[in-house]
Amino acid sequence: MISTLCRVNGPLSVATIVVALVLAAWFLLRSALNRAPSRFDLLATGLLGLLVAVLVVVAVVGLFDGSRPSDTATFAGYLITTIAFPPVAFVLARMEPTRYGTLILGIACLVLPVLVLRLQQIASVTTDIAAAAHG
Amino acid sequence: MAEPRTRPRDAALGSGLGRVLLLVYGTFAVSAGARAGVQIATHFDEAPLAYLLSALAALVYVAATVGLAIGGPRGRLIALTSCSFELIGVLVVGTLSIADAVAFPDDTVWSRYGSGYGYVPLVLPFIGLWWLWHNRPRTT
Numbered sequence: 001m002i003s004t005l006c007r008v009n010g011p012l013s014v015a016t017i018v019v020a021l022v023l024a025a026w027f028l029l030r031s032a033l034n035r036a037p038s039r040f041d042l043l044a045t046g047l048l049g050l051l052v053a054v055l056v057v058v059a060v061v062g063l064f065d066g067s068r069p070s071d072t073a074t075f076a077g078y079l080i081t082t083i084a085f086p087p088v089a090f091v092l093a094r095m096e097p098t099r100y101g102t103l104i105l106g107i108a109c110l111v112l113p114v115l116v117l118r119l120q121q122i123a124s125v126t127t128d129i130a131a132a133a134h135g
Numbered sequence: 136m137a138e139p140r141t142r143p144r145d146a147a148l149g150s151g152l153g154r155v156l157l158l159v160y161g162t163f164a165v166s167a168g169a170r171a172g173v174q175i176a177t178h179f180d181e182a183p184l185a186y187l188l189s190a191l192a193a194l195v196y197v198a199a200t201v202g203l204a205i206g207g208p209r210g211r212l213i214a215l216t217s218c219s220f221e222l223i224g225v226l227v228v229g230t231l232s233i234a235d236a237v238a239f240p241d242d243t244v245w246s247r248y249g250s251g252y253g254y255v256p257l258v259l260p261f262i263g264l265w266w267l268w269h270n271r272p273r274t275t
Contacts, residue, residue, distance in 0.1 A: 073177065077169040089158065096154045103155050111162060114253075 027106030049086030056083040148206040160200040168193035222260035
C-alpha cells in the first residue's frame with residue numbers, strides 16, 4: 001500500500017524533512033549569534049523551496065494516479081500551504097536584514113517538516129477513486 | 136543584546152521581531168482559516184460550535200496579522216484587540232474543551248490550549264502582547 005499513499009511518504013519527503021531540520025538548526029544558531037541572513041542562507045532556503053516544490057508536484061501527480069486521500073480538500077490545502085511557505089519566508093527574510101530575518105528562516109524550516117508530516121498523515125487515509133465513484 | 140539599542144524608537148511594528156510574528160500569525164491565519172473552511176463546507180452539521188469557533192479563531196489571526204502589518208496607532212489597536220481576544224479565546228476554549236469534551240467533538244486551533252499545534256496558540260498571544268507593550272508609544 002506504500003506506493004498508493006499519494007507519494008508523500010517516499011524518500012523525497014524524508015529528504016525534505018531532514019534538510020529542513022538541519023537548516024533550521026543552522027538558522028536558529030545563526031540568529032542566536034545575531035547574524036542577518038547571508039547569501040548562502042537565502043540560497044539554501046531557495047534550494048529547500050525547490051525540493052518542496054518537487055515534492056508537491058509529485059504529490060499532485062499522485063492525486064490522479066489511482067487513489068486519493070479521503071480528505072482531498074484538506075490535502076490540497078496543505079499542498080498549497082506547503083509550496084507557498086518557503087517563498088513567503090524567503091521574501092520576509094529579504095525584507096528583514098537582521099537576526100530576525102534569520103529567525104524567520106529558522107521558524108519556516110521548523111514548520112515545513114510539520115506540514116510534510118501532516119501531508120503524510122492525511123495521505124495515509126485513502127479512497128480508491130473507482131470505489132468512491134460508485135459510493 | 137545590541138538589538139534594543141539599535142532599534143529606533145519609531146521603528147515599524149511589523150519589523151524586527153514583529154516580522155517574525157507576521158510569519159507565525161500569517162501561518163496560523165492560513166491554517167485556521169483553511170481548516171474552518173473545509174470543516175464548514177464539508178460537515179458543518181457535526182459540530183457547528185467547534186467549526187464556528189475555528190472560523191472565529193481564523194478571523195482573529197487574520198486581524199492580528201493585518202494589525203502588525205499596517206502598524207501605526209490603528210494597526211496597534213487592531214493587533215492589541217486581536218491578541219487580547221486570542222489570549223482569552225485560547226484560555227476559555229482550552230478549558231471548555233477539557234471540561235466539556237462532548238461540546239467539542241472535533242478539534243479547533245484552541246482546543247486543549249492548542250496542543251494539536253504544539254501549544255503555539257497558547258504562547259503566541261503572550262509574545263504578541265509583549266511585543267506590542269515593548270513597542271508602545273512613548274511620550275518622552
